[in-house]
Amino acid sequence: MMRIDGFHRACRRGPALAALASVVLAFxxxxxxxxxxxxxxxxxxxxDPSSGxxxxxxxxxxxxxxxxxxxxxxxxxxxxxxxxxxxxxGEQAVRAAGSWIDDLGFAPDGSLWVIGDKVQRWQGxxxxxxxxxxxxxxxxxxxxxxxxxxxxxxSDGQGMLRHQVWLxxxxxxxxxxxxxxxxxxxxxxxxPGAPLGRASLHSPRPRRDEASFPNLAGMPGAKPVAVxxxxxxxxxxxGGRRSLWKAVGR
Amino acid sequence: xxxxxxxxxxxxxxxxxxxxxxxxxxxxxxxxxxxxxxxLAANPQAVAALDQLSRNLNCYNLTEExxxxxxxxxxxxxxxxxAAYVEGRIAQDLxxxxxxxxxxxxxxxxxxxxxxxxYSIDHxxxxxxxxxxxxxxxxxxxxxLNSEQQAxxxxxxxxxxxxxxxxxxxxxxxxxxxxxxxxxxxxxxxxVNQDFAGRVKQTIERARREGMDMQTDLVSRTxxxxxxxxxxxxxxxxxRVTNAPGGQSWHxxxxxxxxxxxxxxxxxxWPDNGNWTRYxxxxxxxxxxxxxxxxxxxxxxxxxxxGFGAGDAGQFIRDVRQGGLEAAWDRMGIGQQP
Numbered sequence: 001m002m003r004i005d006g007f008h009r010a011c012r013r014g015p016a017l018a019a020l021a022s023v024v025l026a027f028x029x030x031x032x033x034x035x036x037x038x039x040x041x042x043x044x045x046x047x048d049p050s051s052g053x054x055x056x057x058x059x060x061x062x063x064x065x066x067x068x069x070x071x072x073x074x075x076x077x078x079x080x081x082x083x084x085x086x087x088x089x090g091e092q093a094v095r096a097a098g099s100w101i102d103d104l105g106f107a108p109d110g111s112l113w114v115i116g117d118k119v120q121r122w123q124g125x126x127x128x129x130x131x132x133x134x135x136x137x138x139x140x141x142x143x144x145x146x147x148x149x150x151x152x153x154x155s156d157g158q159g160m161l162r163h164q165v166w167l168x169x170x171x172x173x174x175x176x177x178x179x180x181x182x183x184x185x186x187x188x189x190x191x192p193g194a195p196l197g198r199a200s201l202h203s204p205r206p207r208r209d210e211a212s213f214p215n216l217a218g219m220p221g222a223k224p225v226a227v228x229x230x231x232x233x234x235x236x237x238x239g240g241r242r243s244l245w246k247a248v249g250r
Numbered sequence: 251x252x253x254x255x256x257x258x259x260x261x262x263x264x265x266x267x268x269x270x271x272x273x274x275x276x277x278x279x280x281x282x283x284x285x286x287x288x289x290l291a292a293n294p295q296a297v298a299a300l301d302q303l304s305r306n307l308n309c310y311n312l313t314e315e316x317x318x319x320x321x322x323x324x325x326x327x328x329x330x331x332x333a334a335y336v337e338g339r340i341a342q343d344l345x346x347x348x349x350x351x352x353x354x355x356x357x358x359x360x361x362x363x364x365x366x367x368x369y370s371i372d373h374x375x376x377x378x379x380x381x382x383x384x385x386x387x388x389x390x391x392x393x394x395l396n397s398e399q400q401a402x403x404x405x406x407x408x409x410x411x412x413x414x415x416x417x418x419x420x421x422x423x424x425x426x427x428x429x430x431x432x433x434x435x436x437x438x439x440x441x442v443n444q445d446f447a448g449r450v451k452q453t454i455e456r457a458r459r460e461g462m463d464m465q466t467d468l469v470s471r472t473x474x475x476x477x478x479x480x481x482x483x484x485x486x487x488x489x490r491v492t493n494a495p496g497g498q499s500w501h502x503x504x505x506x507x508x509x510x511x512x513x514x515x516x517x518x519x520w521p522d523n524g525n526w527t528r529y530x531x532x533x534x535x536x537x538x539x540x541x542x543x544x545x546x547x548x549x550x551x552x553x554x555x556x557g558f559g560a561g562d563a564g565q566f567i568r569d570v571r572q573g574g575l576e577a578a579w580d581r582m583g584i585g586q587q588p
Contacts, residue, residue: 178482
């Protein structure tokens with residue numbers, strides 16, 4: 001690249017400038033000459049006393065994540081792979097889904113629904129069933145009888161449509177609907193879906209009372225993504241990077 | 251005498267010329283910066299990255315030519331990651347705090363999924379699932395895997411998932427966050443015209459370079475599928491969900507595509523405050539017709555029908571019935587078979 005003769009004197013007083021513009025990355029790095037040398041793996045062994053959490057491991061490439069309601073397992077999507085972690089032993093299994101994974105979630109019996117080019121249901125390390133290719137983006141609900149998935153597609157001049165499909169436990173479609181999305185819904189994650197039709201169907205990502213959330217004040221920008229059924233394990237997102245934490249002393 | 255007067259005059263002229271040249275040179279970088287601002291005006295994130303870069307360039311004693319070169323380097327992928335990279339290269343060449351400079355050239359942390367493999371990023375190194383160093387990545391989007399000779403690029407490889415972070419004051423800050431743009435391979439469908447698909451891919455690549463995380467939604471829909479959708483609310487149960495019967499949509503000819511944004515989790519998103527106008531500008535630059543300027547705006551939609559108007563789709567239905575999609579494409583001069 002170019003040759004440069006010298007560093008401007010004014011910018012050597014960078015820290016003051018950086019304080020005024022802390023979000024300006026380059027000021028922080030060049031003008032203030034900070035922020036180098038910190039290992040990305042630092043997080044992996046850290047703890048945050050104020051939150052009562054201890055970091056156990058990073059989840060590289062984690063997209064969708066889900067805790068198994070029947071046991072101490074965590075599944076996450078990493079590109080075209082599903083990674084399943086035994087929380088206590090740390091043993092990890094990798095399953096190839098064969099396509100990019102958009103969503104996943106556990107059924108009440110511990111089997112795992114995976115949304116890719118096809119919708120798959122995994123039982124343990126074996127593929128129990130899979131659909132033909134379908135444009136599904138989200139896993140809306142699960143129960144012992146099956147799952148409900150949704151895909152979002154644009155219609156000329158009409159806006160976004162939701163294509164919702166009900167699958168039985170053998171991955172066979174049993175019903176479907178195509179409806180315009182209600183106004184005000186700006187993305188797939190904000191869509192509650194059409195009425196599910198079976199009382200037993202529930203979200204694979206149960207909502208939790210925010211009062212039970214850990215105090216993440218010591219980790220600016222961090223937010224909880226998922227929590228295990230017993231409340232001991234949390235997946236925390238910090239700037240898009242996800243990691244697994246365990247509640248200390250519980 | 252004449253020489254003296256003349257000499258004096260020449261001296262004055264010489265200073266004046268120098269000042270003039272200096273002013274002209276000063277204006278070179280300002281002119282280039284203004285050009286970029288005009289081009290990127292509809293992309294506030296890219297403008298913010300330019301603001302950041304132009305402010306920080308003033309930290310260094312650079313010639314006008316060097317500033318222009320930095321702006322040109324930035325313009326290839328005007329986003330925050332590139333701004334960091336360009337400045338890091340300048341700081342490297344300058345010898346200013348080599349560790350900090352290196353930190354700007356390469357991401358501190360993040361993840362990369364490319365070629366079906368997922369890597370963690372640790373100060374520019376790609377670390378595979380086994381904890382082994384598998385290659386490098388820079389903030390200019392260039393990826394070099396140890397197992398390959400040719401470098402890859404996170405922008406042009408539309409299937410790449412990349413997230414680049416820098417640590418600022420101890421906190422992770424996202425520089426770039428892109429999801430696979432065509433994860434279902436919709437643009438490679440045999441029913442999609444590849445001239446059109448190439449233009450859509452170029453549009454998405456440029457959007458990615460500008461930090462816009464976009465993905466294909468609907469691309470091809472057959473005439474039969476369109477008819478079935480059109481029937482809903484008319485001859486079949488349910489509310490109406492389209493105004494176009496089979497053959498009236500350019501999607502039916504593999505010449506229409508809908509492109510939407512991605513949420514941080516990679517799910518499709520269509521926010522009112524998305525950079526739709528910039529997306530439309532880029533699409534138009536690639537010869538596509540954008541639906542965002544229509545009387546009933548259709549912001550995700552782009553289509554391609556050289557020599558024909560947006561409302562002419564219906565006249566190709568006979569071609570398709572007689573000679574397949576190739577017949578329709580041939581009539582537009584974009585056939586794929588010799």
